[in-house]
Amino acid sequence: MSKINTVSHSSPQNSKKTYFQRLIQGIWKNRGIYMILLPVLLWYILFQYVPMAGLQLAFKDYKVNLGIWGSPWSGFKHFNRLFSNPRFFNSVLLTLRINIGRLFITFPFPIILALLLNELRMNRYKRTLQTIFTFPNFLSWVVVTGITINVLSFDGLVNSLIRVFGGTPVSFIGNESLFIPLVFATEVWKSAGWGSIIYLAAMAGIDPGLYEASDIDGATRIQKIIYITLPSILPTVTVMFILATGNIMKKGFEQVFNLSNPAVRNVSEILDVYIYNITFRAVPNFGYSTALSLFRSVVNLFFLVIANAGSKWLTGSGLFGMEENQNE
Amino acid sequence: MNKKRKIDKIDIIVFIVLTMWGLSILIPFVNVLAVSFSTQKEYLETPLLLWPKKPTLENYAALFRNGRILIGYRTTLQLIGIALPVNLFLTICAAYGLSRKGYPGRKLFMKFVVFTMLFSGGIIPLYLTVRSYGLIGSLWGVALSTGLNTFYMIIMLNFFASLPDSLIESAKLDGAGEYTIMFRIILPLSKAVLATVTLYYLVDRWNEWYHAMIMIRDTAKTPLQVILRSIILDSQLLDEVVTESVDIFSFSDGLKMGSIVVVMLPVMCVFPFLQKHFVKGVLIGAIKA
Numbered sequence: 001m002s003k004i005n006t007v008s009h010s011s012p013q014n015s016k017k018t019y020f021q022r023l024i025q026g027i028w029k030n031r032g033i034y035m036i037l038l039p040v041l042l043w044y045i046l047f048q049y050v051p052m053a054g055l056q057l058a059f060k061d062y063k064v065n066l067g068i069w070g071s072p073w074s075g076f077k078h079f080n081r082l083f084s085n086p087r088f089f090n091s092v093l094l095t096l097r098i099n100i101g102r103l104f105i106t107f108p109f110p111i112i113l114a115l116l117l118n119e120l121r122m123n124r125y126k127r128t129l130q131t132i133f134t135f136p137n138f139l140s141w142v143v144v145t146g147i148t149i150n151v152l153s154f155d156g157l158v159n160s161l162i163r164v165f166g167g168t169p170v171s172f173i174g175n176e177s178l179f180i181p182l183v184f185a186t187e188v189w190k191s192a193g194w195g196s197i198i199y200l201a202a203m204a205g206i207d208p209g210l211y212e213a214s215d216i217d218g219a220t221r222i223q224k225i226i227y228i229t230l231p232s233i234l235p236t237v238t239v240m241f242i243l244a245t246g247n248i249m250k251k252g253f254e255q256v257f258n259l260s261n262p263a264v265r266n267v268s269e270i271l272d273v274y275i276y277n278i279t280f281r282a283v284p285n286f287g288y289s290t291a292l293s294l295f296r297s298v299v300n301l302f303f304l305v306i307a308n309a310g311s312k313w314l315t316g317s318g319l320f321g322m323e324e325n326q327n328e
Numbered sequence: 329m330n331k332k333r334k335i336d337k338i339d340i341i342v343f344i345v346l347t348m349w350g351l352s353i354l355i356p357f358v359n360v361l362a363v364s365f366s367t368q369k370e371y372l373e374t375p376l377l378l379w380p381k382k383p384t385l386e387n388y389a390a391l392f393r394n395g396r397i398l399i400g401y402r403t404t405l406q407l408i409g410i411a412l413p414v415n416l417f418l419t420i421c422a423a424y425g426l427s428r429k430g431y432p433g434r435k436l437f438m439k440f441v442v443f444t445m446l447f448s449g450g451i452i453p454l455y456l457t458v459r460s461y462g463l464i465g466s467l468w469g470v471a472l473s474t475g476l477n478t479f480y481m482i483i484m485l486n487f488f489a490s491l492p493d494s495l496i497e498s499a500k501l502d503g504a505g506e507y508t509i510m511f512r513i514i515l516p517l518s519k520a521v522l523a524t525v526t527l528y529y530l531v532d533r534w535n536e537w538y539h540a541m542i543m544i545r546d547t548a549k550t551p552l553q554v555i556l557r558s559i560i561l562d563s564q565l566l567d568e569v570v571t572e573s574v575d576i577f578s579f580s581d582g583l584k585m586g587s588i589v590v591v592m593l594p595v596m597c598v599f600p601f602l603q604k605h606f607v608k609g610v611l612i613g614a615i616k617a
Contacts (some may be wrong), residue, residue: 023432030431032506037425037437043418043475047457048444054453068456113349119342131600132350138595138606140535142553146560146588150363150581151356160376189353197610221338254538258561272451279452280542286456293450301447 055297057290071287078291088292090266091274098183098256098270099248107244109188110195111237115225117196118203133193144190145258148182149173174263183256195240202236203229238314246307249300271296364388364585371581387582388590396559397590400552403467407540407551408533411471415529418476419484420522424510426481427488428496445478455542465546470539474532480525483612487521488514524609527602534595552591559587 017025027034053068058078060071082088113133120126136144151157152172159169172178210228219227253272260268269277271292279289358378363371364387366380374381391397426438449457454473455464463469491514499509515522537553544550599606 026432030428033425033428033431034433036421036506036510040418040422040425040476041437041440043472044440044444046461047454047473047475048448051449051453051457052444052447053449054457055449057453057456062456067460068453116342116346116349119338120346121339122343129346129350131603132353134603134606135596135599136353138531138535138599139592140537140553142535142537142557142560143588143592146556146584147356147360149560150360150585150588155372155581157355157359157376164376193353194610197607201611221336258557261561275450275452279455286452289452290450293452297447297450304446 055290055294057287058294060287062286062290074287078285078288079295081288082291082295087269087274091269091271094267095249095252095270095272098180099251101180101184102187102251103241103244103248105184106187106192107241109192111199111233113192114196114199114203114233115229117200118229119221119225130193134197135193136190137194139190141190141254141258144186145255148186148189148259152182173259174261176264176267179259179264179267182259183252186255186259198240199233199236202233206232235315239311242307242311242314245310246300246304248303249296360585360588363582364589366582368580368582384582387580387586390583391586391590396555397552397587399548400550400555400591403549404534404536404552407467407470407536408530410467411474411533411536412526412529414471414475415477415533416522416526419481419525419529420510420515422476422481423484423488424514426485427491428506429493441478441481451538451542458543464543465549467544467549469543470536470551473539473543474536477529477532480528480609483609484518484521484525487518487612491517520605520608521612523602523605524612527605528609531595556587556591560584 057068057071059073059075060068061074061077062068063071066072117126117130120129149156153159154169154171158172162169170178172182206229210232211224214224214228249271252270253276256268256270257273257276260273275289275292275296278284278292279286355378362377362380365383365385366374366377367382367384367386370380370382371377422441426434426441428434458464458469458473461469463472495513495517496509499513504512535553536551537557540551541554541557544554
């Protein structure tokens with residue numbers, strides 16, 4: 001269909017044409033690609049950019065009959081209310097506490113797991129274990145929460161064990177001081193195995209010659225882990241850490257929302273849960289909720305920009321560097 | 329590399345730690361299964377229930393008599409039927425279009441896509457937008473708002489971009505259009521990445537919960553995960569608040585665990601066989617990182 005155009009692509013008169021003519025020609029020649037991208041473009045506009053434009057509601061009083069665009073402007077009213085609301089500040093602090101906590105507490109677990117698996121020499125057992133470790137990642141948080149509650153309830157497995165050893169049963173689920181540790185623990189339980197795969201792949205790429213040379217030098221296994229394995233996976237660790245930084249404002253809604261219950265309300269209302277609670281569990285004020293949404297998106301963008309700068313500084317390429325990679 | 333060596337202390341420590349870790353994942357599943365096959369009486373009387381002495385199917389019978397799980401199954405399958413083709417179509421088109429080079433606007437389109445990874449409207453504007461399209465209460469609303477996952481698209485894009493350009497060039501010389509190239513040449517060579525991305529979408533739609541909870545209020549059209557949530561969690565809350573209310577179906581622990589088993593069973597059955605396809609996505613993504 002575009003055969004003629006393709007053939008005439010490098011004909012000499014090309015250079016005589018103006019930029020505009022060449023642009024038109026380029027567009028016409030590639031019209032097949034645009035046709036393929038058209039539905040994608042439409043989807044991005046309708047379900048990403050139109051909602052983004054909907055963020056203007058943060059500065060408006062939403063009226064159902066007038067819609068997003070027709071509602072009257074109200075200035076910074078919602079933000080004034082927002083920034084004088086202690087519940088909002090609590091939710092922001094809690095979000096930071098939980099998600100920065102993840103960076104230091106749950107983040108190392110996949111690395112530890114990968115190191116252990118890498119040292120395990122029984123290959124069939126290793127494969128079986130890996131299946132077990134990665135499986136929970138593909139369950140929803142609803143299921144994982146159900147399992148957690150079952151195991152940790154008063155009549156559950158853990159409390160039965162405590163009783164067998166003569167202790168007093170603990171309320172794990174409805175205990176404010178245990179809620180955040182529970183968030184970390186369930187995260188490790190669900191995702192550490194899946195997270196370890198990328199590190200195992202990095203370890204598989206290490207030159208075996210390094211280990212052989214260190215054998216000759218009489219290095220112990222621990223020394224090999226510290227001086228060969230860990231430094232070799234450090235770039236991967238850095239990238240994963242930076243990626244995790246970019247999620248500080250976003251992560252954890254499904255987990256925290258499902259794990260929470262009225263008894264732990266004070267330590268479970270992270271920003272996203274707060275947005276949900278005031279919008280879908282109360283009489284909604286969409287302007288106010290949107291102001292929250294906008295705050296969340298802007299702060300998250302801020303973290304992503306920092307993460308991206310960190311990535312460029314440490315690894316030489318940004319997190320979203322595929323456009324450069326593909327264009328060389 | 330795997331020379332026969334003596335088993336040393338580290339081998340034993342590694343073996344023990346990994347086995348314990350594995351058991352800490354496995355035992356909760358065994359417990360869930362055991363409880364689902366036990367009567368409430370046995371559950372309360374037996375500490376450390378890992379194997380029911382008198383297995384009963386009563387919980388599963390009650391679950392299907394109640395019928396909500398079946399509604400959930402039906403809805404989730406409908407959702408997959410609607411959403412999966414949408415997801416795949418958009419992902420393939422985007423990945424193919426962006427893997428092609430040297431046409432005006434490519435960079436701009438890439439920026440347009442990447443920007444949505446950096447900044448998004450968030451759930452409230454999305455909800456209001458979908459409402460303005462009249463799609464609240466419809467599975468189409470859920471399906472279309474999940475549309476395309478940019479991360480999965482990039483996995484596919486990385487794969488397409490790794491295929492040799494000469495394939496496309498020679499097809500063009502033969503007079504093939506872009507659609508023909510995409511469907512006849514690129515996709516048949518990309519079965520591995522297609523399988524991976526399809527599985528990711530399948531699991532995501534199977535686990536679909538948040539959008540559905542917000543957008544669909546009609547109890548006859550709620551997907552599986554939303555129903556599971558109300559069986560496990562809401563009844564937990566109801567226990568505390570209104571224990572004596574007659575019209576509330578009382579869920580025993582066995583029944584709750586039975587519903588968990590029913591929901592995770594499909595994933596559990598296929599996962600061990602398809603594990604390598606799941607892993608592939610990470611590895612293709614990792615080439616870029």
